[in-house]
Amino acid sequence: MPNVAGSLHDLIGQSETAFAKRRVEQTVAALERCGTSMASVRSLFADEASEARHLLVTSSVSQGLANVNSDIDVIGITDNPTPAVKMAVQKFVGRTHYEIIMFSLDEWHTSLAGLERAAESPLSEMLEAARTWNKTYPVSLKYLERVVNGVDLGGTMPYLDALPALSVFWKFRSFEVARKSVLCALLAERTGETRGRLGYAINALLDMMNAILSHHGRVFSNRKWYLLRWRSFARAGDCPPAFATVAGAIDTLFDMVSAACRDPRMCLDLGPFLVPLYQSVRDGLGIRVCEESLIQTVGTREGAFLPGFDYHRGGSGGALLAANGTVPASLADSASLDPESAGSLLRGIRAGVYRIVSTE
């Protein structure tokens, strides 16, 4: 079972005060680059500020990643009720695009309680909570991360205490996507999909990076930043020695896959690299996942189509699958499936006939 015990200090490798101070400085500097300031943002959102206990500057601006085209995203936390259907309000000042969305304190507390509950749950329950999160809780996953990492216009990070739970939750979510992508890359390879395997491999590698970053308290919801954050993490010397080898292997494989994308004649054999890398990331993060219960059948076989193929109805469609296809006993076994079974399984996963399962 995941465990969020441990101090914020242990998670981020520095004092909470130092971490928050650096984020506040990054925010002030980023706003200045965008030609504005904390005071100007407060003035722009004067109506919202009058009723909010916190106005939080979020996303790339608060994490030192902003560039000239970055939007300035603000979240307000108010003691008053807010509309259940959330719509961000947009404002434009010159070339800069501002956006604000309001949540009530009650909505935040409900969502925070859900996060803390999920982060302490067994793996399968946590992942189910993640899958259904946006339909269950008023603060969606995107805004959950932004609130925790948000910098208040007064120069504090008022919700940083929730970072340990958020980090656990994010780490397992990313690990699950990496795991699914590794499996699909292997199946694509076995069935002869030469280019599709590269797409899955890139997904797997980006989510491995994000899982390791989250494990160290660097949580970000937007996928576009994963690689930049990953390389900045290494450049800043924040990556602990225990992860140095696996981090190097991720970078090497990322470069190999990128090279294969640039050359359509190159057919990269991923299995020998991807499987051990996946196992190293899993073990390095201390994630216990049952590799023997990998695939769950959730669709139904409707009947025979032609000899060799049956029609199956899945959660999101239907697919023609091999009548006698085999399902691998473990993720590593999928690298040696026969091509017909691998193709059948991959089609079934895409159509929702099969589900990739992550349980402890």
Next chain:
Amino acid sequence: METGRAVRYFPRLRAGLGRAPGAEVQALCVAAFKLAVDGRAFIEDIEGAAEQPELLAVLRWRFADFLGELDLILRGTAPVDDWHHAALALEYGLSEVADLDGPTLASCCGLGDIGQGGESASSILAFWDGLLASFPGQLPDPLKPSGQGELLRALRNWNKLCVATQTPADFLQSLLQEV
């Protein structure tokens, strides 16, 4: 863009090959919304990433994801999880957004380009210009002050279109909530 020939955008729409109105109206409205909102946001990000090669490298993949999803929407297939989009597009190519095979799509998006000193995203921007010019109608630009109103007017028109074609319009609400 190294396609070797002119890209033919939205070939089915250009050819006038239609489908039953319900599915077609929903697919067209969702595609238009995603082009206007998500597509324009990707392009704004790509234009801003000139000094951040790692960001640009991932945005190239995210743009391929986006095109793959858009293609499935216009094809009217059952949705697949988003981590399949780029892989499917690379393997099987695009047929609705443009008539492109996987390697050509990879070239258009500059997939795999990272830190080789050629961080220009000109091939993506050229592809995007072609998409905008070829999509039927003027897409709203919600990244400009006037674009918010344009988007709301488009949504009102689509709501009326759904009524006229007896298409359930609840997908329009879902689109708004995704923003």
